[in-house]
Amino acid sequence: MKISVLNGSPKGEQSVTMQYVFFLQKKFPQHTFSIQHVAQRLGKLERDQAAWQTVCDDVAAADGVLWAFPLYYMLVHAEYKRFIELIWERQAQKAFSGKYAAALSTSIHFYDHTAHNYIQAICEDLGMQYVNYYSADMHDLAKAKERQTFLRFAEHWFDAIAQAKPTLKAFAPIQANAMTYTPAPASPAVKNAGHKVVIVTETTDTQTNLGRMVAQLRQTFAQPAEVFDLAQVDMKGGCLGCIRCAYDNVCVWDAKDGYHEWFDAHLKTADILIFAGAIRDRYLSARWKMFLDRSFFNNHAPALMGKQIGYLVSGALSQQHNLREMLQAYAELQRSNFAGIVTDEVSSSAELDAQIQAFAEHAARCADQQHIQPTTFLGIGGQVLFRDAIWSDMRFVFQADHRFYKANGFYNFPQKKYHIRLLNLLGAVLMKIPAFRKRFYSKEMIPGMIRGLQKVVAEA
Ligand SMILES: Cc1cc2nc3c(=O)[nH]c(=O)nc-3n(C[C@H](O)[C@H](O)[C@H](O)COP(=O)(O)O)c2cc1C
Incomplete structure (x- = not known):
């Protein structure tokens, strides 16, 4: 059988995930594996049509497609996300349709389920036969028992391909939301004196619902909110996964672009932080994802602690529970107050006007009271996982985290x-x-x- 592997690591062959693929290659010599480093080579794939076509041809000729990727902020790397967007943009769905797919990830199991849900939903949207996933801890391959489990996973997948087995489905197709938002003039009625409001958005274009939602929210506050369009934020590239930031939070991009400085100057100083994005496939845009990936210079410390964090989302969020979970979890993991999500899934513009007004009032009131509602499992689960990992296996590398966790009393082990x-x-x-x-x-x-x-x- 011919297996096409879509590598989602920015590190190409130097990737942890790829070692799992190389292991499969050795264990199943009867199958051919062709590896496409789509995340690492995304720039070329965007620019060079021939390079893009080579990947599509490889997928089209395959019996099985393996989505092999590292976890990046509860999902895949921004460049992998962009690769997925390009499939639709360039109408390449035909190459994927009907193929037997499986997903392989490596991570520390922090929100690995949301990434796998995402990839499964993408497979189903593409009409692929999604068989199963294998979510490995980074070092599982070094353990004999885990290797056996991994080999069984691969065998199940190869058998499903060989026998053209029916596959189980998990995600219904998304019904697009056709509402056009025409806001009524907003009065700056929400008092936010003393509270800095920052809106980070994927677009300020008022030809779009999202642009109009951002403009409306901005006008709702008595003290003007600062608005930053991610298209204008100086990000010259995506996270390289090099982890050089782990010692002292200095990113290799710091000398080359203004992202780190912008993040510190504007986001860390905000009291009310609103993120605005439009749904693109089963997530927000790749640009949005790049913004998140690049914030990894903060490592596992909640750099936006104690704020009000809310969202404006354009698109059918009620059909995307996986995305909603990630948005809420992000706010909780920042140890901030999850101030809510406004979407344009409403029956009228007047209803959306009212929701934006109520949302702004709620965020301002919570900021006044420094209110942080109790964290759910989404936040607590992540905090405990990071606490244990930073204290043990990851401490040697993530020294900035260790200093932060110690100074802020995050090592709250029950043994104490x-x-x-x-x-x-x-x-x-x-x-x-x-x-x-x-x-x-x-x-x-x-x-x-x-x-x-x-x-x-x-x-x-
Ligand atoms: C920016 C960044 C974000 C990450 N996000 C997650 C995450 O959300 N969950 C997780 O379990 N691991 C996360 N990791 C850890 C990687 O997924 C893990 O180290 C992976 O094995 C790297 O694989 P690779 O060498 O194939 O790129 C992240 C690492 C980086 C650099």
């Missing part, structure tokens, strides 16, 4: 709760006594769970 440890020790002994155990579970436990809370209610 000495009174709980003492309680657990005593509890373990007492629970061995049948009479105590019986009484505890039948009479003490449920009242005990609410005793402290009842006291608060009584005193309220």
Whole structure:
């Protein structure tokens, strides 16, 4: 069989993910693997039609397509995202349609599920037969047991191709949202004195719904909001994945463009931060993704801590739960308040005007109160995963993170709760006594769970 591998790492052959592909190549000599470094060579693919056609021909001639990529900010690298956009822009869907696909990622399992959901949805939109995914931890290949699991995954996929097995579907096609937003003149009624509002948008073009939503929100605040169009932000290229920023947050791009300086000067100083984007395939645009990837110079520290973070989204977000989850998670992981998402999925312009007004009022009120609502699993899960990783395997490399986590009390390991440890020790002994155990579970436990809370209610 011929397998076309679409490499999503900006590091090309030096990629962790590619080592997994090279391993498959050795283990299955009966199959031919051709590897296309689409993320690393994206510039050439955009400029050079012949190079683009070579990739499409390779996919068209394949029996199976392997989407092999590293995780980048809950998704794929910006250049891989751009490659996916080009498939539609250049009407190359035919090369992919009907092919048996699988996805292979390497990561530290931080939001790997959202990236895999994205790739599966893209496969289904392209009419591919998506079989399965393999989400490897970076170093899994070094473990014998994981290698066996990985080989089984590949065998299942090859068998599905050979036997033309039916595949399971997970994502319904998106029904486009056709509403045209015509805002009524907004009055600058929302008081935001003392709070800097920054809107980062993919476009300010008022021919688009998004451009009009941005303009409307901007006018809603009494103190003018600063608006930055991502097309104008000085980003000369995408994240290279070199991790040189890990020691001291200095990015290799710092000498070449103004992104880092802009981020520090305008985003870190904002109180209310609104991100605005239009849905493109199953995410926002590749430019938006590049903005996120480049913010990795902050490593795993929440550089936008304590702010109000909200979104304006143009497009059918209600049909894209995966994207909604990533947007909310981003705000929570920044330890900021998730101030909500306004979309243009409304029945009238007046309704959208009212939503934008309410959204601005809510964000300003929360900023006044420095309100941060409780973090859900989306934030807590990520915080715990990063805490453990930075403290252990990743500390040597990510020294800037380690300093930040230490200084900000992020190493909140449960082992440090000495009174709980003492309680657990005593509890373990007492629970061995049948009479105590019986009484505890039948009479003490449920009242005990609410005793402290009842006291608060009584005193309220
Ligand atoms: C900018 C950037 C963003 C990343 N985002 C994630 C992420 O969201 N989740 C995760 O688990 N790992 C993330 N990683 C870690 C990489 O996915 C991981 O190191 C991967 O194995 C690199 O693969 P590669 O060598 O094939 O490029 C990120 C790394 C970088 C540099």
